[in-house]
Each structure stands twice: as structure tokens, then as C-alpha cells.
Amino acid sequence: MEFFRIINKQVTEKQLQDTIKPSSLEDYTVTMQFIEDSNPNFLGLTLWGEFLISYDKIKGGIRFTLLDCPNALSWTITTGFPPEREQILIHCTINRTKKPDEFIEEINEFLDEWEQGLKTKF
Known part of the structure; x- marks a missing residue:
């Protein structure tokens, strides 16, 4: 399943990469926390529990x-590509074609938090 959010803010790839880091998660969302570094990944808390999380700078x-x-x-949180080259795009995926409505709502709430955090910080 795929989920999208388009945020009407103009930023650069470098601004996203320099500003959004594992240690700054709490600046963007209240349901995520950085716990500890585990090179090259990190341990983080989400609304679904504790996970080993990868963080990658991508194009x-x-x-x-x-x-x-x-x-x-x-x-992913990106800019500079379709469908909106001049805005921030959040693209979220899971490896399922169907999930209970409650889980879909949680994903949407999670993305809403990121959207609000990005609007506030940029």
C-alpha cells in the first residue's frame, strides 16, 4: 500500500538532509523518539513500538x-521530483495490499504528524 502527503513548502534536498536526522525526530513528530545510535542504523520508538530504523540520504x-x-x-521525504517538483513529498509504503482500517488510520495519523512537523519547521 502507498500513502502520500504533499506539503506546500519550498526546500532543497540539502536542507532536508541537513535538518531531518535521527536525533531530530522529536522536532517533527510526537510519536517518534530517537533512543540510541546503532551504526549504521538507530533504535527508535514509534507509536507501534521500538524498532531498528535505517536512515538514508537519497536523491x-x-x-x-x-x-x-x-x-x-x-x-521518504523528498523534493525536486514529480508529482510536485517545488514542494515536499512524503511517500510511505507497506508490503501489504490490505490491512485493517485501524492500522490504515494509524499510518495516516503518523503521516499527518510528519506533515505538520515539516510545515512548522520549514
């Missing part, structure tokens, strides 16, 4: 992945 921005999540939840 256009950054990517987070919950490495030990049974749903393979991953999200």
Missing part, C-alpha cells in the same frame, strides 16, 4: 525504514 531527500517491522514500513 531528493531522505528515507526511513523500520527494519524489523512485519509490514516493512518505509517513508
Whole structure:
């Protein structure tokens, strides 16, 4: 399943990469916390529990992945590409085609938090 948020803010790839880091998660969302570094990944707390999380700088921005999540939840925060080249795009995926409505609502709430955090910080 795929989920999207488009945020009407103009930033650069470098601004995203320099500003959004594992240690700054709490600046963007209240349901995530950085616990400890575990090179090259980190241990983090989410609304679904504690996970080993990867953080990667990618073309256009950054990517987070919950490495030990049974749903393979991953999200990117990018700019400079379609569908909105001049805005921030959050793209989230899970490795399922169907999930209970409650879980889908939680993902949407999670993305809403990120959207609000990005609007506030940028």
C-alpha cells in the first residue's frame, strides 16, 4: 500500500538532509523518539513500538525504514521530483495490499504528524 502527503513548502534536498536526522525526530513528530545510535542504523520508538530504523540520504531527500517491522514500513521525504517538483513529498509504503482500517488510520495519523512537523519547521 502507498500513502502520500504533499506539503506546500519550498526546500532543497540539502536542507532536508541537513535538518531531518535521527536525533531530530522529536522536532517533527510526537510519536517518534530517537533512543540510541546503532551504526549504521538507530533504535527508535514509534507509536507501534521500538524498532531498528535505517536512515538514508537519497536523491531528493531522505528515507526511513523500520527494519524489523512485519509490514516493512518505509517513508521518504523528498523534493525536486514529480508529482510536485517545488514542494515536499512524503511517500510511505507497506508490503501489504490490505490491512485493517485501524492500522490504515494509524499510518495516516503518523503521516499527518510528519506533515505538520515539516510545515512548522520549514
